Amino acid sequence: MSKQTLAPLFKLEENKREPKVINGFYQKDIISVNQFTKDDLAYIFARADEMAEMAQRWGTCDLLKGYTLACVFYEPSTRTSSSFIAAMERLGGKVIPITEGIQYSSVSKGESLIDNMLTLEQYCDVIVLRHPEIGSSASAAKYAHVPIINAGDGAGEHPTQALLDLYTIQSELGKVDGLKISMIGDLRYGRTVHSLTKLLAQYDVSLRFVSPDTLRLPLDLMNDLIDRGINVRETSRVSDVIENADVLYVTRIQKERFTDLLQYEEVKDFFEITPELMTRAKEKMIVMHPLPRVGEIHYKIDRDPRAAYFRQVQNGMFIRMALLAAVLGQA
Amino acid sequence: MSKQTLAPLFKLEENKREPKVINGFYQKDIISVNQFTKDDLAYIFARADEMAEMAQRWGTCDLLKGYTLACVFYEPSTRTSSSFIAAMERLGGKVIPITEGIQYSSVSKGESLIDNMLTLEQYCDVIVLRHPEIGSSASAAKYAHVPIINAGDGAGEHPTQALLDLYTIQSELGKVDGLKISMIGDLRYGRTVHSLTKLLAQYDVSLRFVSPDTLRLPLDLMNDLIDRGINVRETSRVSDVIENADVLYVTRIQKERFTDLLQYEEVKDFFEITPELMTRAKEKMIVMHPLPRVGEIHYKIDRDPRAAYFRQVQNGMFIRMALLAAVLGQA
Amino acid sequence: MSKQTLAPLFKLEENKREPKVINGFYQKDIISVNQFTKDDLAYIFARADEMAEMAQRWGTCDLLKGYTLACVFYEPSTRTSSSFIAAMERLGGKVIPITEGIQYSSVSKGESLIDNMLTLEQYCDVIVLRHPEIGSSASAAKYAHVPIINAGDGAGEHPTQALLDLYTIQSELGKVDGLKISMIGDLRYGRTVHSLTKLLAQYDVSLRFVSPDTLRLPLDLMNDLIDRGINVRETSRVSDVIENADVLYVTRIQKERFTDLLQYEEVKDFFEITPELMTRAKEKMIVMHPLPRVGEIHYKIDRDPRAAYFRQVQNGMFIRMALLAAVLGQA
Numbered sequence: 001m002s003k004q005t006l007a008p009l010f011k012l013e014e015n016k017r018e019p020k021v022i023n024g025f026y027q028k029d030i031i032s033v034n035q036f037t038k039d040d041l042a043y044i045f046a047r048a049d050e051m052a053e054m055a056q057r058w059g060t061c062d063l064l065k066g067y068t069l070a071c072v073f074y075e076p077s078t079r080t081s082s083s084f085i086a087a088m089e090r091l092g093g094k095v096i097p098i099t100e101g102i103q104y105s106s107v108s109k110g111e112s113l114i115d116n117m118l119t120l121e122q123y124c125d126v127i128v129l130r131h132p133e134i135g136s137s138a139s140a141a142k143y144a145h146v147p148i149i150n151a152g153d154g155a156g157e158h159p160t161q162a163l164l165d166l167y168t169i170q171s172e173l174g175k176v177d178g179l180k181i182s183m184i185g186d187l188r189y190g191r192t193v194h195s196l197t198k199l200l201a202q203y204d205v206s207l208r209f210v211s212p213d214t215l216r217l218p219l220d221l222m223n224d225l226i227d228r229g230i231n232v233r234e235t236s237r238v239s240d241v242i243e244n245a246d247v248l249y250v251t252r253i254q255k256e257r258f259t260d261l262l263q264y265e266e267v268k269d270f271f272e273i274t275p276e277l278m279t280r281a282k283e284k285m286i287v288m289h290p291l292p293r294v295g296e297i298h299y300k301i302d303r304d305p306r307a308a309y310f311r312q313v314q315n316g317m318f319i320r321m322a323l324l325a326a327v328l329g330q331a
Numbered sequence: 332m333s334k335q336t337l338a339p340l341f342k343l344e345e346n347k348r349e350p351k352v353i354n355g356f357y358q359k360d361i362i363s364v365n366q367f368t369k370d371d372l373a374y375i376f377a378r379a380d381e382m383a384e385m386a387q388r389w390g391t392c393d394l395l396k397g398y399t400l401a402c403v404f405y406e407p408s409t410r411t412s413s414s415f416i417a418a419m420e421r422l423g424g425k426v427i428p429i430t431e432g433i434q435y436s437s438v439s440k441g442e443s444l445i446d447n448m449l450t451l452e453q454y455c456d457v458i459v460l461r462h463p464e465i466g467s468s469a470s471a472a473k474y475a476h477v478p479i480i481n482a483g484d485g486a487g488e489h490p491t492q493a494l495l496d497l498y499t500i501q502s503e504l505g506k507v508d509g510l511k512i513s514m515i516g517d518l519r520y521g522r523t524v525h526s527l528t529k530l531l532a533q534y535d536v537s538l539r540f541v542s543p544d545t546l547r548l549p550l551d552l553m554n555d556l557i558d559r560g561i562n563v564r565e566t567s568r569v570s571d572v573i574e575n576a577d578v579l580y581v582t583r584i585q586k587e588r589f590t591d592l593l594q595y596e597e598v599k600d601f602f603e604i605t606p607e608l609m610t611r612a613k614e615k616m617i618v619m620h621p622l623p624r625v626g627e628i629h630y631k632i633d634r635d636p637r638a639a640y641f642r643q644v645q646n647g648m649f650i651r652m653a654l655l656a657a658v659l660g661q662a
Numbered sequence: 663m664s665k666q667t668l669a670p671l672f673k674l675e676e677n678k679r680e681p682k683v684i685n686g687f688y689q690k691d692i693i694s695v696n697q698f699t700k701d702d703l704a705y706i707f708a709r710a711d712e713m714a715e716m717a718q719r720w721g722t723c724d725l726l727k728g729y730t731l732a733c734v735f736y737e738p739s740t741r742t743s744s745s746f747i748a749a750m751e752r753l754g755g756k757v758i759p760i761t762e763g764i765q766y767s768s769v770s771k772g773e774s775l776i777d778n779m780l781t782l783e784q785y786c787d788v789i790v791l792r793h794p795e796i797g798s799s800a801s802a803a804k805y806a807h808v809p810i811i812n813a814g815d816g817a818g819e820h821p822t823q824a825l826l827d828l829y830t831i832q833s834e835l836g837k838v839d840g841l842k843i844s845m846i847g848d849l850r851y852g853r854t855v856h857s858l859t860k861l862l863a864q865y866d867v868s869l870r871f872v873s874p875d876t877l878r879l880p881l882d883l884m885n886d887l888i889d890r891g892i893n894v895r896e897t898s899r900v901s902d903v904i905e906n907a908d909v910l911y912v913t914r915i916q917k918e919r920f921t922d923l924l925q926y927e928e929v930k931d932f933f934e935i936t937p938e939l940m941t942r943a944k945e946k947m948i949v950m951h952p953l954p955r956v957g958e959i960h961y962k963i964d965r966d967p968r969a970a971y972f973r974q975v976q977n978g979m980f981i982r983m984a985l986l987a988a989v990l991g992q993a
Contacts, residue, residue: 089399
């Protein structure tokens with residue numbers, strides 16, 4: 001039976017799928033915070049605002065109808081994968097979730113990550129990739145023909161987290177310039193702190209770094225901030241920054257970082273955000289946390305309107321909606 | 332680039348998503364069978380009937396277009412999670428399936444279940460939760476801002492199973508009042524038997540309990556039935572009830588419940604439903620089972636029109652469709 | 663509250679879901695390559711062509727709106743499950759992905775595979791099944807009331823792989839008749855080679871089999887080809903076939919097949935496709951591989967237009983779209 005004898009299934013002359021907005025993001029990979037200019041950030045944030053309004057009003061829409069996302073997680077991260085899946089689905093796109101059965105193999109040893117990308121891109125229009133090795137997303141982006149969005153490459157980057165953090169500051173406080181922002185916790189190893197700090201360095205902000213002595217911000221990052229003329233200070237007690245802070249960005253301090261557990265017990269209380277401490281904070285300020293928390297923020301603070309960490313989670317979905325739509329030429 | 336300079340992505344004045352049916356279920360949690368009145372049950376069953384007709388005729392619809400479900404399973408249960416996923420998808424809603432990568436942690440020890448709920452609710456409009464600890468769904472419902480549907484909390488409740496069981500009786504036999512219903516198997520530990528029994532106690536039914544001596548219905552449940560004036564009898568042989576039963580509700584007897592395996596071997600045949608036994612049953616009656624079975628119902632009975640256990644599975648999907656639509660204000 | 667007092671949720675007289683194309687595939691199981699005639703193949707390939715055009719132009723469509731697929735994988739296979747999921751989603755159908763929480767149990771020992779099928783079919787219109795045991799799909803098809811599509815039954819069959827392989831040959835080279843096709847690698851245990859060979863035996867082709875001595879094509883398969891009058895030759899070096907081949911179908915040689923590793927090291931290079939080797943190949947020919955590869959095809963060949971193995975992956979999605987639509991009466 002030849003094709004000619006068949007009644008055609010589709011009227012293909014109708015409604016070709018086409019990019020509608022071609023800008024700096026169209027078909028681009030999202031790998032690192034370093035690739036974003038202030039204009040880029042303003043653009044994505046404006047689109048995220050629209051996504052928030054749409055989600056509030058309609059819940060879902062058809063903006064990415066016709067497009068498919070492969071959401072590839074080589075290590076589990078429920079919060080991040082759920083956020084991307086929700087983002088794509090709310091835009092009317094399809095999702096292929098891939099979180100198991102992937103045989104992990106070092107990018108350096110074999111090439112199976114690349115072969116997997118070249119395989120999966122046959123099914124989809126964009127790939128979100130989480131992989132435990134630094135540089136994995138950049139490698140994937142080098143070979144893949146569809147946009148790669150880095151959803152965390154080990155100790156490397158997690159750019160959408162930094163974008164959502166910055167977007168939360170802007171959407172909660174109406175601006176970024178002029179703010180006093182305190183980063184609290186493990187500033188040495190904390191990937192989210194490093195990435196957010198890099199983005200903030202593009203703005204006129206004052207940064208306060210609150211950490212145990214052994215977990216201070218890395219020297220090169222600190223020097224870079226000073227070179228850029230950012231107003232920076234370091235301290236080891238939240239109580240030193242609580243009164244002036246517009247933003248408290250709280251992160252976990254992992255016990256495992258301390259060789260001496262007594263030392264951990266000694267310092268950990270200096271970094272807990274308690275209701276008592278919050279009485280000294282400004283009326284208009286926010287508490288953020290990349291989550292999950294393990295005691296750094298007291299549960300009673302959840303009901304404080306200044307607790308922004310769950311709204312921060314939702315902002316992540318809006319930012320990812322904006323990015324997905326942008327790289328696919330629909331925003 | 333400011334928002335004002337962008338061509339807007341959406342015409343948001345159109346089609347606001349709104350609750351269309353506001354009743355006792357709207358925005359409510361579904362935690363326990365105890366929360367359902369007879370009127371509630373009649374309402375959900377009537378809606379489930381409509382769901383069944385719709386599924387039969389259209390397959391899927393757009394009733395929950397714009398709504399998103401997070402289906403969160405801390406322990407695997409293919410049958411239940413598939414049923415909820417199918418239910419939401421058939422109603423045109425989106426699903427975020429979350430079945431892995433969740434770090435299990437005791438509700439009592441930490442608060443991570445609650446934090447997970449407060450996180451995931453940022454992405455969705457309703458959460459289905461399966462968790463191995465009694466009371467987990469009630470805790471989640473206390474803190475979450477979206478409706479929680481309990482899909483099993485350990486030895487606690489699994490209310491949608493009880494609803495689908497009761498719905499199956501009504502839809503197969505046209506009524507519940509006046510029926511003779513026999514519960515068979517492990518009546519001591521069987522969660523489904525306890526929940527269904529509680530629901531049946533609202534009706535005018537005769538209940539027969541068939542179990543080994545060591546696996547009889549708990550005393551408090553039995554006393555409660557007697558107090559309510561329900562006609563109850565206990566026996567240890569299915570042959571005692573087969574002739575009069577309108578419903579045989581069969582459950583597994585787990586070998587592990589017996590300290591003496593000889594005792595298990597002695598009694599187990601008294602509880603097997605065989606084709607021979609079925610020749611003595613009424614022409615119009617049904618055999619039910621919450622599944623999976625492991626030998627309690629002979630495979631030859633599958634072809635007997637009185638075997639209702641696979642239709643019972645499908646009824647579960649219709650009941651869940653009705654509940655999802657009801658808590659979201661669309662039924 | 664009775665059904666009569668409720669405002670109905672649906673206008674069910676509208677748009678009944680119905681089969682639109684009733685042919686030899688409607689409601690049929692897809693279990694083995696042996697069930698396909700040459701006409702069947704031509705039909706499915708013509709439909710796959712339409713799917714490719716649709717995907718290229720629209721991305722997704724509504725052909726299978728109203729239909730639901732249960733994608734049941736008892737063992738992980740990311741490439742195959744993703745392909746089916748993408749296929750169903752691109753056709754506007756719903757997918758219930760089931761890849762975990764299934765308790766594996768021998769088909770012979772228990773009947774749980776069958777009970778699982780009879781359960782899951784209550785939620786869906788078609789089941790894709792991957793199961794590690796030979797004959798599992800045939801057993802499932804015997805009892806299930808919805809079409810079963812075999813996505814691999816252990817050492818048995820994987821018919822959609824063979825169909826996509828043959829479709830790739832036809833769509834890349836415009837025909838199958840008259841071609842010289844070389845199968846390379848482990849021809850003894852390679853399931854994909856066996857299935858593709860059976861399909862090719864329906865055409866007027868010349869087959870070349872290139873393998874180590876211990877991994878030659880099974881005797882019964884070879885004899886069957888000879889009986890059918892197919893022109894066949896065997897060799898142990900790719901260099902013997904490279905100049906005349908229209909198709910090189912390359913497969914892995916697993917080290918584990920060799921009791922003597924020295925022997926493996928001795929022969930393996932005879933089967934690697936290198937850029938150097940490709941300089942001797944025809945200008946119009948293709949290199950195929952069922953993937954994943956582990957060194958049989960040099961990475962530099964990826965950029966050679968004759969490298970068809972990633973397009974082959976995409977063809978898998980088109981073939982599965984065609985099959986899903988056909989068994990559901992929509993193509």
